[in-house]
Amino acid sequence: MLSSRPFRRLWTSLALSSLGDWLSLLALVSLAAILTQDSGPTAQYFAISGVIALKLLPAVLLSPVADALTDRLDRRLTMAVATVVRGLLYLSIPLVGRLDWLLIANFLAECVALFWGPAKDSAAADLVPQDKRRQADRAGLLAAYGSAPVAALLFAVLSALSLTLGGLLPVLGATAADLALYAGGVTFLVAASVVWGVPVPERTDHDEEDGQRSLPRVLWDGVRFSGTTPLARGLLLGMLGAFAAAGMVVGVARVLVAGLGAGNAGFAVVFGALFAGALVGLATGHRLVRRISRRRLFGLALGTSGIALLVAGLVPDLVLTAVLVAVAGLGAGAAWRIGLTLLGDELEEDIRSRTFAFLYAAAGVKLLAAAVVAPLLAALIGSHTLAVGTLAYDFRGADGVLLIAAVVLLVVAFVAQRQVDDERDVSLLAEVTAALRGAPARPDPALTTHRGLFLVLEGGEGAGKSTQTRQLAIWLREEGFDVLTTREPGATKVGMRLRALLLDKENTGMSPRAEALLYAADRAEHVDSVIRPALERGAIVISDRYVDSTLAYQGAGRELVGDEIKALNGWATGELVPDLTILLDLPVGQGMQRHGRPADRLEAEPDEFHERVRKGFSALAEREPERYLVLDAQDAQATITRAIRRRVRPLLPDPVPGDAEEITGMIPIIRD
Numbered sequence: 001m002l003s004s005r006p007f008r009r010l011w012t013s014l015a016l017s018s019l020g021d022w023l024s025l026l027a028l029v030s031l032a033a034i035l036t037q038d039s040g041p042t043a044q045y046f047a048i049s050g051v052i053a054l055k056l057l058p059a060v061l062l063s064p065v066a067d068a069l070t071d072r073l074d075r076r077l078t079m080a081v082a083t084v085v086r087g088l089l090y091l092s093i094p095l096v097g098r099l100d101w102l103l104i105a106n107f108l109a110e111c112v113a114l115f116w117g118p119a120k121d122s123a124a125a126d127l128v129p130q131d132k133r134r135q136a137d138r139a140g141l142l143a144a145y146g147s148a149p150v151a152a153l154l155f156a157v158l159s160a161l162s163l164t165l166g167g168l169l170p171v172l173g174a175t176a177a178d179l180a181l182y183a184g185g186v187t188f189l190v191a192a193s194v195v196w197g198v199p200v201p202e203r204t205d206h207d208e209e210d211g212q213r214s215l216p217r218v219l220w221d222g223v224r225f226s227g228t229t230p231l232a233r234g235l236l237l238g239m240l241g242a243f244a245a246a247g248m249v250v251g252v253a254r255v256l257v258a259g260l261g262a263g264n265a266g267f268a269v270v271f272g273a274l275f276a277g278a279l280v281g282l283a284t285g286h287r288l289v290r291r292i293s294r295r296r297l298f299g300l301a302l303g304t305s306g307i308a309l310l311v312a313g314l315v316p317d318l319v320l321t322a323v324l325v326a327v328a329g330l331g332a333g334a335a336w337r338i339g340l341t342l343l344g345d346e347l348e349e350d351i352r353s354r355t356f357a358f359l360y361a362a363a364g365v366k367l368l369a370a371a372v373v374a375p376l377l378a379a380l381i382g383s384h385t386l387a388v389g390t391l392a393y394d395f396r397g398a399d400g401v402l403l404i405a406a407v408v409l410l411v412v413a414f415v416a417q418r419q420v421d422d423e424r425d426v427s428l429l430a431e432v433t434a435a436l437r438g439a440p441a442r443p444d445p446a447l448t449t450h451r452g453l454f455l456v457l458e459g460g461e462g463a464g465k466s467t468q469t470r471q472l473a474i475w476l477r478e479e480g481f482d483v484l485t486t487r488e489p490g491a492t493k494v495g496m497r498l499r500a501l502l503l504d505k506e507n508t509g510m511s512p513r514a515e516a517l518l519y520a521a522d523r524a525e526h527v528d529s530v531i532r533p534a535l536e537r538g539a540i541v542i543s544d545r546y547v548d549s550t551l552a553y554q555g556a557g558r559e560l561v562g563d564e565i566k567a568l569n570g571w572a573t574g575e576l577v578p579d580l581t582i583l584l585d586l587p588v589g590q591g592m593q594r595h596g597r598p599a600d601r602l603e604a605e606p607d608e609f610h611e612r613v614r615k616g617f618s619a620l621a622e623r624e625p626e627r628y629l630v631l632d633a634q635d636a637q638a639t640i641t642r643a644i645r646r647r648v649r650p651l652l653p654d655p656v657p658g659d660a661e662e663i664t665g666m667i668p669i670i671r672d
């Protein structure tokens with residue numbers, strides 16, 4: 001995505017604005033705590049809750065109005081002006097140095113941000129082609145949340161510097177948060193200058209699916225449309241529960257570290273540990289423990305986060321707290337990664353984009369809402385000293401909130417796990433124990449024949465087999481599998497010669513039996529030298545055509561006896577049958593139109609021949625429905641891709657075999 005210069009500029013500006021945003025959030029929370037420190041922890045909790053509430057309020061109350069207004073404004077100007085105004089507001093806070101102005105300026109900055117958001121989304125939609133929108137969204141999320149640990153590090157350094165510089169130049173450091181606020185303000189000004197250089201094209205009308213809907217509408221749609229299956233419900237519950245727990249940690253972290261004798265640097269460490277852990281979890285989550293199925297890993301990751309927070313709430317030590325919070329972040333990030341993957345495969349096309357929009361919007365709202373409630377809860381719990389013999393244990397409100405966040409996570413993990421888990425044949429404990437011992441939890445049925453998975457795409461001319469083979473292979477490789485794509489005829493050296501012979505229009509008058517034998521000869525070589533070795537090493541083999549093509553073309557098309565063709569091919573392949581055959585069904589004629597190239601010997605056959613072939617394929621699928629997936633090849637490519645993924649997903653080894661990624665998936669098809 002970043003190789004496109006306009007998008008890179010927009011993304012850079014987004015990353016800088018997000019950095020400024022996180023930096024100012026940290027600085028404002030810290031400043032609110034500093035300005036109220038003489039009034040005790042309850043006042044501090046209320047001030048922090050107020051800061052975060054005022055960050056959230058404009059989006060909830062005013063986003064429909066702002067969205068409607070932004071539609072009429074120049075997007076580049078709106079983004080630049082909104083960013084400059086936010087920068088100036090943050091710069092003004094340390095200069096004024098009062099809590100009331102801090103709250104007002106913070107509120108105004110969030111109101112202005114409401115104009116920036118839709119202008120940025122709409123500009124991105126016009127800068128990025130439709131098929132790249134998902135990557136663009138991911139790049140946006142990386143900028144928005146990846147900047148959090150960077151901001152934490154910067155905040156720690158600036159807080160320390162603020163104290164030193166404050167002595168030399170009082171305006172820079174009346175409090176330990178001042179320099180961070182100045183830096184946040186300047187970051188926004190730099191972001192504004194970057195966004196000013198984005199060549200935003202003319203506005204085009206996007207439909208609502210493009211993400212141009214207001215926050216309340218996105219949330220309402222999500223409540224109506226998502227959670228339609230137990231899996232989706234469980235995943236959404238778990239993922240949003242993780243964000244709520246993260247919000248609670250953010251909400252009390254400043255006062256929590258103060259109770260452990262630390263200041264801004266300690267706050268930054270805990271905050272940074274949470275987000276850094278979450279980012280590592282997001283990047284690696286689905287591969288963390290290879291021997292446990294992903295559905296189970298989802299609940300386990302959330303449960304691990306809960307336990308880490310539980311211990312963090314009980315241990316009065318800054319370093320341990322930071323480590324435990326990082327573990328909690330790691331678990332939450334891993335659960336998100338697994339959840340996003342499973343949701344993407346589970347949901348139907350029409351509700352997928354709405355559900356993702358809901359998830360991203362609801363996550364942000366939950367984070368902030370939990371961060372608003374958490375300090376109030378901490379104030380309610382108050383501080384207590386528990387005497388055990390001669391020992392005294394100080395239990396503060398912030399500790400109590402960590403314990404509540406832990407309980408929330410553990411309950412959510414339990415409920416989500418029950419919704420998501422489909423492997424009741426092996427208990428969770430048995431699977432975890434087996435994983436710890438490094439053994440598989442259940443016998444691998446494929447070991448009796450071969451270890452791999454054999455998938456075949458079939459259909460008439462131009463039905464989209466090569467296109468879908470490519471898409472399926474890309475997805476499976478991304479998931480970490482060893483994948484081999486191949487085709488018939490012509491995947492071996494011998495096969496290439498046979499293909500030339502079979503498809504050459506000059507070869508007129510070839511007898512149907514000779515044709516069937518040549519296809520079977522190509523297949524025998526193909527299975528022996530390409531398919532079987534790959535399956536035996538555990539690869540997923542995707543073949544564009546196989547035995548069914550001979551049954552349809554030479555059997556139904558050339559009117560040879562089906563049982564004889566079956567017997568011939570059974571002998572040629574050593575009875576190797578695909579695990580799944582995906583049949584792409586397309587009306588005769590449409591496929592040839594799609595190609596737009598001269599027809600070969602088979603393609604040049606009359607329509608009646610191809611009609612028989614089409615019926616032949618359908619009859620095969622009807623006879624063994626459990627081994628076929630029949631799809632309408634007139635549907636959009638992406639719809640077909642998704643339907644294939646949904647059908648293939650349950651057949652995949654879960655977890656991914658340990659050695660899969662070490663083996664290259666790009667095995668050459670033609671061998672000596």
Ligand SMILES: Nc1ncnc2c1ncn2[C@@H]1O[C@H](COP(=O)(O)OP(=O)(O)OP(=O)(O)O)[C@@H](O)[C@H]1O
Pocket residue numbers: 459460461462463464465466467468594595633634635636637640
């Ligand atoms: N669902 C679809 N809708 C419209 N066009 C498609 C679709 N799927 C593929 N195409 C286009 O149709 C053409 C043929 O696709 P492809 O080569 O994947 O078909 P095929 O089944 O492998 O063909 P053949 O077996 O004849 O080689 C390509 O230009 C491809 O972009």
Ligand SMILES: Cc1cn([C@H]2C[C@H](O)[C@@H](COP(=O)(O)O)O2)c(=O)[nH]c1=O
Pocket residue numbers: 461462488489519545546547548549550551553554602603
């Ligand atoms: C495997 C197989 C193929 N055919 C026909 C079907 C096609 O017309 C060509 C293969 O070309 P393409 O690249 O897939 O378009 O061969 C057949 O008649 N019998 C078979 O067994």
